[in-house]
Amino acid sequence: MKRIGVFVCHCGINIAGTLDINKIIHRISNYPGVAHAEHYEYMCSDPGQNIVRDTIKDQYLDGIVVAACSPTLHETTFRNAAKDADMNPYMVEIANIREYCSWVHRDRPEDATEKAIRIIRTAVEKVRRNESLYPVKIPVFHKCLVIGAGISGIQAALDVANAGFEVILVEKSPTIGGRMAQLSETFPTLDCSQCILTPKMVEVSRHPKIRLMAYSEVKEVTGSIGNFHVKILKKPTYVDTDKCNLCGECVNVCPIIIPSEFDRGMSMRKAIYMPFPQAVPSTYCLDEANCLGLNPLRCSKCQDVCEPGAINYDMKPEIIEEDVGAIIVATGYDLYHKEALTEYGLGIYEDVIDGLQFERLLSASGPTSGEIHRPSDGEVPKDVVFIQCAGSRDEKHNPYCSKVCCMYTAKHAMLYKHRVPDGQAYIFYIDIRSAGKDYEEFVQRAMEEDRILYLRGKVSKVFKEGEKLVVWGVDTLTGQKVEVLADLVVLATAIVPRAATPEIVNKLKIAADGNGFLKEAHPKLRPVESLTSGIFLAGAAQSPKDIPDAVSQGSGSASKAIGILSQKKLQHDPTITDVEEIACGGCGICISVCPYTALSMDDRRNVVLVNDVLCEGCGTCAAACPSGAAELRNYTNRQVREMICAALSKV
Amino acid sequence: MRIILKGSKVKSKLTEKVEKISGQNIFACYQCGKCSAGCPMIDSMDYMPNQAMKLLQMGAAEEIINSKTMWMCASCHTCSVRCPRDIDLSAVMEALRLIYLRTNVNKVEPSQIPEEELKDLPQIALVCNFRKMTR
Ligand SMILES: Cc1cc2nc3c(=O)[nH]c(=O)nc-3n(C[C@H](O)[C@H](O)[C@H](O)COP(=O)(O)OP(=O)(O)OC[C@H]3O[C@@H](n4cnc5c(N)ncnc54)[C@H](O)[C@@H]3O)c2cc1C
Ligand code: SF4
């Protein structure tokens, strides 16, 4: 018979304040198989762990039960202590007599003590039939997949690559850079966005360890940490990058004119185009959806005029398969759709625009070369109203704060005043949130030096009267209703998740939060990890963020990924399923219920096989198996039965 | 009441003048309200000191010049000492009073003061009034 030791922790008064420790020790010492029972004030402390280690050796124990707090807190602590005393860590069980007992039964100490004894007895029964287990070793593919090449994904890719690991960087659009490429100048230092971004874009494209796949999408992801298998769809651009000499003749002849996504509809582009001159990869892309037609060929003007013969209408979509050890998701954000903000005239009046459109107006490479002309008639607007929290912090739209708009609105108003010194900027706000290094000073500067009129109140409506846009607002600080006759209205529309986020979530088997942003494993302590091991989150895809935060999270997720890629083998918890071949009838029910696709049928022998790497030990198969062939290690049917008996039999 | 704003109003002459005379930047005020919170005369004012600042930012000359606030100000300097933006609000109040007085108003007409009241009025108050409030 196994010699089992029981260690009861007082947890200060958390446990001992309610439970009668001496009674527990006395009763449990007499339980069959218990060779030794001991108690201590704080078992997790160093002296407490020493007691555990020394007793295991002195008493020649085969297994131990630590009756203390939740196993999520200190199971690892005591397993490591046991390991130091040459005991297999899987011979350690935690009996949770704090959360399950002392904390919730403070008013009934006697009954609680009885309950604690039962809890400890079940753990003793479990240990009695536990087997020594050894971690499953998993091979690791030393390669990282980064999805999305905005600033956050770019930073993550560079960090992983600079640590010496290969990176596959997948970007949906024809160029990398994301939203940051669309910005004019950036708060709080007002350095030009492109000037600080493009060197990083170029570095990505030249990095020997980075395989950049623009105009591509992840189609399928299988496997798990260390061993993901991904299928990537590379869409045809119909332009051979190696041959294209960037003369741009194709663009000149293309007859199709459509609004430019990059300029947010403030300029036009052709069906064959480059989103912006500094695009990376630096080449043209034929957007098939808007082309007159490739199959059958309806126009072919671009091919006719392309001297180096770079245009190839026969280019086909390709599926590229890769094995990677870790995945970083950095798919970024969108702005709240304009149909939702009709009370502010967005989508109704040409001169009501969103923040990114205003960025394009401010940008030196934008449709107006950085001069402020309003969309309707090209006039220079003299009264410009900025409306913050448009669709944010609003139960009718999005409940959360979009975090960056207070700052970029101050920046917008400031830059507007620099371009149009005799103009007046008005900002309607609820609060000004400028938490960040040098951010508050930036906002003060906007008020003091650029004399921007901040009005505290939410605008109720914007409508047109003659030439002017009438903005109905209020200044709650003076209690005055305010009406501004404006020439241009800029809305700080809410930052929202990309429309395709649910698709990404499904493909990667990660989670989204209530607002649709990617969900982190813990809001404070694990902010860059997803709920699936080996998949990390970066940038505004996880929550609204400014550039410094997006870059930090990019670096954070990279270091997490490097933590996996730098290991020769990963260790996987061995408490997984075993299928007893002789008992398995080959019905396959377990295969259909396994959420991790860890089971498969060996057709030759008609039995189910377990993939040790994929199995997460959830136990679903064990519950479903009609013949009892599938059993979780150290959670066998026999063990569970004995535990139930120990819990229910007379004390 | 409704204030209608367009550029010309915000860049109002009044605000400009107040800034010139007081040497203060009206737009430095971020409306924390600390001035009002400590003002000993607040109960007698129609606009609180911070509201006066906001109206000046808006260029709402009419509202501010017709308000009682600047006259109720005791020039105790509490606001100036406490303002976290280092604005000398007493100087702003003084500037407002000066600007008003320079408009040559005639607010006190001795013949209109009722006998009864005249009896009780201290002489010095009358003299002050004539100096400040009459042409
Ligand atoms: C008007 C405005 C002004 C701003 N001004 C500033 C400023 O001055 N300073 C500042 O610090 N911040 C500013 N910001 C915030 C800044 O834009 C963000 O912090 C930053 O762009 C976030 O970068 P990101 O990489 O997380 O996301 P994004 O820039 O959105 O990049 C995500 C990338 O992923 C790609 N992608 C999306 N889905 C997929 C998919 N399924 N597969 C592959 N690729 C995909 C996208 O095409 C994109 O390239 C501003 C924001 C706005 C709206
Ligand atoms: S950052 Fe500012 S403007 Fe944007 S939602 Fe939050 S409070 Fe409103």
Ligand code: SF4
């Ligand atoms: S204390 Fe200063 S900053 Fe605060 S409201 Fe008064 S004048 Fe403005």
